[in-house]
Every structure is written in C-alpha cells, then in structure tokens.
Amino acid sequence: MTDVVGTAGIDPNPVALVDLSIARRGLPSWLTTTDHKRIAILTMASSLVFLLTFGLMALTMRAQLAQPEQHLVSNQAYDELFTLHGSGMIYLVLTPLAIGMGLYLVPLQIGAPMVAAPKACLWSYWTYIFGGLIILLSAASTGGPDAGWYAYTPLSDSQNSPGYGMDLWILGVMLAVGAMMVMSGAVLWTALRMRAPGMSLLRMPVFTWSEVATCLMSVASFPSLLGAMGLLAVGRVDPSLFSHNTWNVAYQFLFWFYGHPVVYVMFFPFVGAVAEVIATFSGRKYFGYTFTVYSLLAFAAGSMAVFGHHMFTTHQSVNDYFSLSSIMLSVPAGVEYFGLIGTLVGGRIRYRTPMLFALAFIPQFLVGGLTGIMVATPVIDNQVHGTYFIVAHFHYTLFAGSVFGAFAGLYFWFPKATGVLLSERLGRINFWLMVIGTNMAFLPMFFSGFEGMPRRVVTYSDASGFGTLNLVSSIGAGILALGVGVFVYNALRSLILARSAGADPWGAGQTLEWTTSSPPPRFNFDGDHPIPPIRSYAPLLELARGPAPRRPGAAEEAAVGATAWPNEP
Amino acid sequence: MPFRSTFSRVFTLEVGIAAAVFVLVLGAVGFAFLRSRLRRRRGEEPSNKSEHTVVESAYVVLLLAVAGFLVWTSLTANAQENSASGRPSVTVRVIGFQWCWRFDYPASHFSVTGTCEGGASGENLPTLVLPTGRSVAIEVTSADVVHEFSVPYLRYRTEAMPDHTNTFRVTLTRTGRWLGRCSEFCGVLHADMDFYVKAVSPADYRRWLESHHQPVLS
Numbered sequence: 001m002t003d004v005v006g007t008a009g010i011d012p013n014p015v016a017l018v019d020l021s022i023a024r025r026g027l028p029s030w031l032t033t034t035d036h037k038r039i040a041i042l043t044m045a046s047s048l049v050f051l052l053t054f055g056l057m058a059l060t061m062r063a064q065l066a067q068p069e070q071h072l073v074s075n076q077a078y079d080e081l082f083t084l085h086g087s088g089m090i091y092l093v094l095t096p097l098a099i100g101m102g103l104y105l106v107p108l109q110i111g112a113p114m115v116a117a118p119k120a121c122l123w124s125y126w127t128y129i130f131g132g133l134i135i136l137l138s139a140a141s142t143g144g145p146d147a148g149w150y151a152y153t154p155l156s157d158s159q160n161s162p163g164y165g166m167d168l169w170i171l172g173v174m175l176a177v178g179a180m181m182v183m184s185g186a187v188l189w190t191a192l193r194m195r196a197p198g199m200s201l202l203r204m205p206v207f208t209w210s211e212v213a214t215c216l217m218s219v220a221s222f223p224s225l226l227g228a229m230g231l232l233a234v235g236r237v238d239p240s241l242f243s244h245n246t247w248n249v250a251y252q253f254l255f256w257f258y259g260h261p262v263v264y265v266m267f268f269p270f271v272g273a274v275a276e277v278i279a280t281f282s283g284r285k286y287f288g289y290t291f292t293v294y295s296l297l298a299f300a301a302g303s304m305a306v307f308g309h310h311m312f313t314t315h316q317s318v319n320d321y322f323s324l325s326s327i328m329l330s331v332p333a334g335v336e337y338f339g340l341i342g343t344l345v346g347g348r349i350r351y352r353t354p355m356l357f358a359l360a361f362i363p364q365f366l367v368g369g370l371t372g373i374m375v376a377t378p379v380i381d382n383q384v385h386g387t388y389f390i391v392a393h394f395h396y397t398l399f400a401g402s403v404f405g406a407f408a409g410l411y412f413w414f415p416k417a418t419g420v421l422l423s424e425r426l427g428r429i430n431f432w433l434m435v436i437g438t439n440m441a442f443l444p445m446f447f448s449g450f451e452g453m454p455r456r457v458v459t460y461s462d463a464s465g466f467g468t469l470n471l472v473s474s475i476g477a478g479i480l481a482l483g484v485g486v487f488v489y490n491a492l493r494s495l496i497l498a499r500s501a502g503a504d505p506w507g508a509g510q511t512l513e514w515t516t517s518s519p520p521p522r523f524n525f526d527g528d529h530p531i532p533p534i535r536s537y538a539p540l541l542e543l544a545r546g547p548a549p550r551r552p553g554a555a556e557e558a559a560v561g562a563t564a565w566p567n568e569p
Numbered sequence: 570m571p572f573r574s575t576f577s578r579v580f581t582l583e584v585g586i587a588a589a590v591f592v593l594v595l596g597a598v599g600f601a602f603l604r605s606r607l608r609r610r611r612g613e614e615p616s617n618k619s620e621h622t623v624v625e626s627a628y629v630v631l632l633l634a635v636a637g638f639l640v641w642t643s644l645t646a647n648a649q650e651n652s653a654s655g656r657p658s659v660t661v662r663v664i665g666f667q668w669c670w671r672f673d674y675p676a677s678h679f680s681v682t683g684t685c686e687g688g689a690s691g692e693n694l695p696t697l698v699l700p701t702g703r704s705v706a707i708e709v710t711s712a713d714v715v716h717e718f719s720v721p722y723l724r725y726r727t728e729a730m731p732d733h734t735n736t737f738r739v740t741l742t743r744t745g746r747w748l749g750r751c752s753e754f755c756g757v758l759h760a761d762m763d764f765y766v767k768a769v770s771p772a773d774y775r776r777w778l779e780s781h782h783q784p785v786l787s
Binding site for chain 2: 069075076079146147148152154155160242243244245248249282283284285286287288289290291313314315316319320323324327328330331334335337338341342344345346347348349359362363366367370371373374376377378379380382383385386387451452454455456457458459460461462463464536537545
C-alpha cells in the first residue's frame, strides 16, 4: 500500500502529460493556453473586470436614487442600467468567478496534473468573453435590453421591447451561460475521475466538494435557461405567443428552474472557500466534514425543487409546496454553519485578511439566509415581493455573503496563483471599507422595502419618506466602491512589487495546493514538488503532525480509497 | 381582513426566531474568539476533532424540528389567508395597463381611472373605492404586460397578468385611504403607477355608486 501512495508524486504516465498549447510564450501563450490554471486566471480576471464595469452601473443607479425626484439619468437609461447590472453580475461576474475558482483549484486540491477537457475549457472561456461583449454591445445598439435580468414576457417581446438590443442580449446570455455549463462539466469530471491515488471521495477538501455540488447544479439547471431564452427568441419573432398566459407562465418556470439553482452556483464555491480559510486560520482540521459534504449534496439536490417561490404572487405556482421545499433548505444550510462555527470554536485563530472576510461572511450571509426563510413564506412574500426588501435580501446573500466569501478566497489563493504576496495593511483597509459600505448600502433597503418601495423604480416621491434610507444606501455604495478600489490597487501593486510568496505563505496550508510551488508548475506537481501521502481531507496537516497513529486495517482502507489515473494504459 | 393580522403574527414570529438565531451565532463566534485567546495564552494546541457524530445528529434533528415548525406556520397561515368563502357582496375588477390602472365595477356598469403621471405626487391618481365591512372580491388582470397590484397597508399583493385573472377576497375594517403601487417592472413609467385604495362606509359607498351611475351605459 505504501507503494501506491509513494508513486503518486511521480508522473505515472509521462506520455500523456504533453502541453497541448499552441503558443509557448508571451501573450499568445496565455490566449491559447490549455493549462487549467491560466484559463482559470483569465476567467477570474475577466469576471473581476466585469465586476468593476457592472459595479459602476450600480453606482450610477445609487446616485440617481440618492435623493427623491431626481433625474440624473432618463427612465430608459435607468431601465437599461439595472438590466445590465443584474444580468452582468449574475451571468458574467459571479457564475464565472465561482466556476473559474474551481477550475483553478480543483485539479490542484485533488492532485491531478490537469483538468479534464482542457480545450473545452479554453473554448468556454472565449465563448464567455464573446457572450459578455455581446451583452455590452446590446446596450450600445438601438433599444438596449431594458426588461430586467429575468426579462419577463410579454414586456421583453418585440412589441414592448423593440430593436436589436434585446435580441443581442439573448444571444450574449446564451453564450455566457452555455460556456459556463461546459466549464463546470469539465470541473465536475476532473473531481470525479482524475483524483490522485489515495484521494478518495471522502478525502476531497471541502472546497472541492463545494465545487462538485456547484457543477452538479449548473449542469442540471443551465440548460433550462437556454430553453427559456430560446422561448423568448421564438416569442420575439411571433409576439402573439405571449398573449397567452400559458407561455408567459412557462417562460417564468423555465427561467426560475435555472434562476434559483444559479444563486447557489454563485454561493457554494465561496462557502467552500470560507470553510478552507476558517480551517486554515483556526489551525485545525475542518470540523463536521462528513456532515458538511452530505449537506452540500442534499442542498444541491433540494435547490432544484424550490424555483416556484419566485412566483408566489403570480398565484400560478404551488405556494404550499414551494414554501415547504424552500424552508427545508435551512436544514443543510444550518449544518454548514455548524461546521464553520464548530471549526472556529476548537481553533487557535489568526486574524489575517482572508480570515477577516471569512468571519464577516458568517453574520452577513446569515442575514440573507434568515430573511430568505421569510420570503419563502407566502404570507410574508405577499407584502414584500417586488420591493427593496427582496433587493436587500439577495444582496445580503450574493454580496455580503458570496462576494465576501470570494474575497476571502481571492486573498487566500492570490499568492498561490501569482507567486506574490498581497499587502496585509491594504487588505485590512479594503476589508473595513467593504464591511461598512456593504451594511450601509443594503441594510436600509429592508426598511424601505418593508414600507413598500418597489424595485426598479427610477425615482420616488418626496412624500414617500424613502429619502433618508436611500441616501444612506447611496453613501454606503460609495464606501463599498472605495473598498473594491483598494483591492484593485493592492493586487496591481503586489504584482509590481513582486514579493515572493513561497509555497505556503500562510504557513498552515492543509490541502495539496500548498505543497507545490507558487505558481505551480505546468502539470501542478513534479519531481521537485511531489504529491505527499493522502490520508485525510487535510493531508498536509497530518504530514506536519507526523504519521497518523496506526490502526489495524488502516492500510487496506487507504488502498481501497485510492483511485487510478484515468489515462492509465 | 385577515391579511394584516396573519402577516403580523407570522412576520413577528419569524423575525423573533431570526433574531434569536442571529444572536446565538454571534454568541458562538464570540465564544470561539475568547476560547482561542485562552488557548493562545496557555499555549494549547487547537482541537483535532473532525467529527462529533452524536452532537451533529442531534443538531440535525433540532434543525428539522425548527424547519418543520416554520413550514407548518407558513402553510397554515397561507390556508388562513385564502379561507374566504361564500358569495362576495361586491366584486371589482382591477386592470393594470401601461402605465396606469382602471377599476371596473361590473355590477354598476362603470369604470374609474385617473392619471398616474408623476406617481404619488400626481393630482389625479386612480382611486379604488370600497365599502367597509363587506366581503369584496378583487379580480386583478392586465391589458398588456405583467404588473403587480400591491397595497402595503393591506399586506397583500398579486401579479396582474395578461390573459389571466387573480382573485382575492378582502373585508376592510376601517375607513381610510392608502397608497398602492405597481410592484412588477412594466416599462419606462413603472415608477409612476401609483393609485389609492379608499375605504368608505357602506352608506357613503352607495352614494358614491349612485353619483357615478350613468343610465346611458346600462
């Protein structure tokens, strides 16, 4: 059995490990790369550029809403702004960031030399970029997309939204989402079929498991969006289609069959990142690993059955059933929280920048989750549907939760991916600006929404009394933007200063990516950076603590857990 | 009018539970900080436990119980809101269109509308006049795209969808006038689609109907 583990670090089949990239150096080598790390860096960097783009649109909207009865932008421009902000953040920022992070880390964490289907991943990246550019182009064409990110029919049909903008938007959305579906298929395949010897399923790190659950959801739900967009395209050719209630409701169901799982696609990988960060900076193994893994899978399965809660007030959904299925998701969510907090409780905590973001994630996402139970209750949704309460709720989940988790992950793995250290001081400034900005921007929205301020209104009357709440939100959004700006500055500055990070800058890495160099070699592990023996989901921790106490039968167990390379002869 | 009481009962309950959970989580995280400090001071190693099956299983059972209770609350409240039966004494039809509202009184053969321009600060918003103490059926539909008939005071809203009618029943208990809004994005003047709901005594309601009754139409 020792032999199985011992050979893991040595390339078992050198013939298979040939760099398929067309170009060898310079920019062309990046743009045509088949290295999963480079494709992932391109994907994540692009998603961050899109984050800044669509974030600027949010700032414009917050400026417009800062005072009652303002007219900084026209009604039409405002409608296009929120349509692009919503669709951009979902289709082009958070989904690609979530899956791109998996593309970078999953092969490293499971000791694989490459990703499954590297050329398909490169295709995905470029298709995503073209999709994104077409979405941006749609705004520049006549009749930009102005029907909201879920583009309900018949408002989005060719009679109510004439012009090419909406058509281009449909094309762009299909390309971007189709691309991410393919990329997540590759990540899933990698995790399931390319694990190093010794890396059994229940030894995969929590982050890898979160990516498995994520990719299962995207592979299962993204086709439904392609169906919805196809239906919308047909309806734009023949608008009489959407004079029938049946097709309007069909569109909503098809849309939300994608639209709900995707919010967990944009969330799970960042919970996984938070879990890794918390375990690392608590100096211990993740607590509640098995329960967390099963809860992630149960959550992913359950996520496919909650979409109807977006349609409570259409009264054409099954409100009781979808209320039940949605509220029950609090069980796996609660189990995941138990793991996070349990890990902290038994730990010796170090408060580094990634850890600060991970710690803020805990209460902030909780606000989103708890209000999620409220909006999953039809009698409450009957008061808050379509209001700023909902806007507050999903910004707490997706920004205060997911984006904070993403920043925890970015600060944590940036040195691994680039080989250089970020400034800890700037990281702290970034963190505090973002915490203050986020809560100032999104907390007041619960109150204005509760009082009935509808979503997607270009302005509101002075008499409504929403003025102060909106002003606080707008100031918060400015502080938040400043925080993001500090991150960009920190990242660029670090790349120029280039302080070497070493293999494990945190000095406490638990998973395989921390054994190899920063950045890792072309095939992740080589003779200088062999894969250590894998005996648990935190193999490096065990290595640091010395060999685990021998139990009778332990050897056999390890051998059963081992899987072979997929490309063995 | 069951919406207000049902809503406040369920909302208060859920806010209470949410607040308790939030405080518990903050407490647990605070406890972890203190314990970690103590560990550091005493030079103790962090725990190496990866699982505590008994505690975790018990916790799952507790979560299931709480979630089950919340589901039960949600479903019974939903049934209560939709429990109105018997014939309504008044039926009105609400039609949303780009970008205002029309209120039809089919039994009296007339409609009222207004101008939504300028939203709540407008002078001539359409007003839905209803009698207090009577069971009113409100049928909501749309003439074009999806709108949403929402009245924050009522604690109720329903989508106004083309080619489909959603009906709900309400009995207003006191006179007054409340602002309503369109709460589903419906195009460039979405923000203007405000209206009023006005509840008057049955006698005033009858007088109001008579003042609008135009024999030409009947």
